[in-house]
Amino acid sequence: MKRQLLKIVVLIMLIGVPLILFLPSRTPKYKTTSNNKNSISELKMVEIGGIEQALLIRGTDRDNPILIFLHGGPGYPQISFARKYQNKLEEDFVVVNWDQRGAGKSYSANINENSMTREQFVLDTNEVIDYLCKKLNKNSVYLVGHSWGSELGLFVVDKYPEKIKAYIGIGQVVDGTKGEIIAYDYVYDQAKENNDIKSIEILDKIGVPPYSEAVKDTVAQRKILTRYNGVEKQVNTLKDIIVGCIFSPEYRGIDGIKLALGSKFTADTMWGHNKDLNFINDMPSIKVPVYFCGGRYDYNTPSILVEEYYNKLQAPYKEFIWFEDSAHFPQFDEVDKFTKLMVRIKNTHELK
Template identity: 35%
Template sequence: MRPTEAKMHVRKEGFDNLSPAQTRTRALEAGAVAGMAGVVAGWLIPRGPVTTVEALITVVAALAVGFAAGWLMRSRWAMLLAPAVFMLVFELARMRVQGPTVDGIRLDNLYGVMALVAGRGVDALLVLLPMVVGLVYGIALAKRLQGPPEPVRKRHWLRRGFLALPTLAVVALVAGILRPASTEAILGEDGEPLTGSVAELVDVQIGGHDQSIMLRGVSAQSPVLLFLEGGPGGTALGRIRNSGEDLEQNFVVATWDQRGTGKSYDALEPRSTLTVEQMVDDTLAVTNYLRDRFDEQKIYLVGSSWGTIIGTLAVQRSPELFHAYVGTGQMVDPFETDKLMYAESLADAVASGDDGTADTLRQLGEPPYADTLDYPVAIASNAKWMDFEHGEDYNAAAEYPASLFVGEYTLVEQLRGMAAIAETFNVLYPQLSNSDFRVDVPRLGVPVYLVEGSHEAAGRETLAREWFNLISAPSKKYVVFESSGHTPPFDEPGRFAVLMDDVRIAAATAAG
């Protein structure tokens, strides 16, 4: 036997030729390490890592677990065993929590796939990728220390090349996780930050939870506008950044990531306290923070879709805090709206010969639904509500999910943004079953402006107009934007900014 062959033989004998008992023991040890990691993760972060700190700790821990399992088992089979055991135990350990991203997997509609990707898909990226890399290094080091090194051969260079790719991927992932979120300064004509302007991301204690607000305005002395995004579960930081520059000229625009959304996703738990009433309380708490921060007696409140629900209720409770209420895509009775939109979608599908959509809708039946992932299929799949000529300054980057990819979000917030929508909607939307502003809100003590798009769904617009005709207010105005649908502030942002300036002037005139 030649020396090289002898070295290879010694290495093979020392590493691969294990007794069945030794093989089982090592497999059990590796599985135990992965299983314990699954228990800890399932207990501490049942919805997976949702903050930068959690994500960074998760990646480092996954590398360590993978390395330990690879070292113990000393076999490439560990790359299958350890991740499989971890995921199985993790799923079992988090069975106590509920929600679209942790419940049973649904592949029968786009929104089920979205929940899968934003939930378990992100978990796999942050856990399984670094775990596999750790496994490879653990196996390699154990193999190296077990016996003399193997002679360098072409296939070994290929192995190193294949290992380099996932290693670089983990390095890039960590670098992305560490990227801080920020909002760009508002610049003057000289290209320098404009003196007296405000451009900040702040975390504020609201309702016992840290919640994020983006503040932007050409002048910190301008009146304050609080924007409430739709959903429940939506985040508007990226939407306002892409379409809100005109608003910043005459207002300090405060875009609040409500509890359980966007940058405030980690405030989702405990879900038992995430109620519509609490969201109204939070709206008033944010309002008072803004009043104190900018020394204003009153602010302007703008709601979009779901934001009009908590906005209307906040104004009803404390009208003295607001100059005016502006509802865009106003909601009045969400569950009646759902039924009207379902009927319209089904009728349109039948009329157009779209048998597939018609059959899907018939199988779903009329809302309400026990599974909230069915709602978008029934009430958001009608193309005519989205396929229309928008305003000239419309920016498609203000739509989901593109709006998540701005610097105001960290990488984890971007990856989890759609999960936040699914999870928060799942908690809050069913609570609206008895909501009807035609009965519950007959009067508001501030000027009321309803801004509806001409392409808005009839199921929303009809009820909004009914409520507008019924409501008593110091003054009220119903405005139709011809090139808008459900979201006029983003369908025609320039025109909406002009309208808000008119609202501001009217309030100043009324105040004397």
């Protein structure tokens, strides 16, 4: 009996694992009501910048304005868990999540390493905007940039301001090296206060930024920073990604494998590229309304540096919003506050 049961289990695994890996991904449709007959829910691969890239497009009313999220990393996409935090936003926007070049569902072993540049990502973003505007009969979008996506976002805004109604920076990158130094000093002080000898030894070994080994040294520092809540305050996005890769219909097993491969690929090709970046000097003015969301505990991209940039920035309208119980992910740590902010931004700028 036990042997027969074992054979059945093995057979199920032999059949089931490939199915889990290769079943087609999808995104759930909305239950049809009188309020969402004009809804849109699509997960599709679109040719962007000469390669297939994944877009998740969701909204209860396709006539609502477009809201595009530029994820962090590079290589830290959020299609696998986006709906967990954005379902309320879908009532007021057509919410778009995009697995960027080389990340998640958009990873391919055939991607040319030489294409993994900020300039190419800016061009890709412009293509995404044009594709969505044509598809949904719009002229412009709201653009949210998080972490690396906030670096990308500002360059997009600077180059294509006529296509952006408002820019929302979360975990905003300001000065590549200075930000890393502030983060290093913060976590070193935390380690000393807690008599964390092991962490102090690691930090002494990698030294003050800029790091000699960008990927390895940054990862080592971030592990310690995470321990002291300088990256995530309430959420665990790695857990969200893992759970999403296993259970969400948007991601299948093969997509989880691609996400892992893409994460390494983007790190190897792009980390450390922005050590000379300084928006305070290089981009003192922006031609669109700007909102910065600062997590009070964010030392991944230190909010105190974002506030310094905000105070000096010239823009037609600007606002800095503190998220008091957040670190680097206020859009997830305080999702209700972020959602209300986005609705207020929509109501402020939509009729202008």
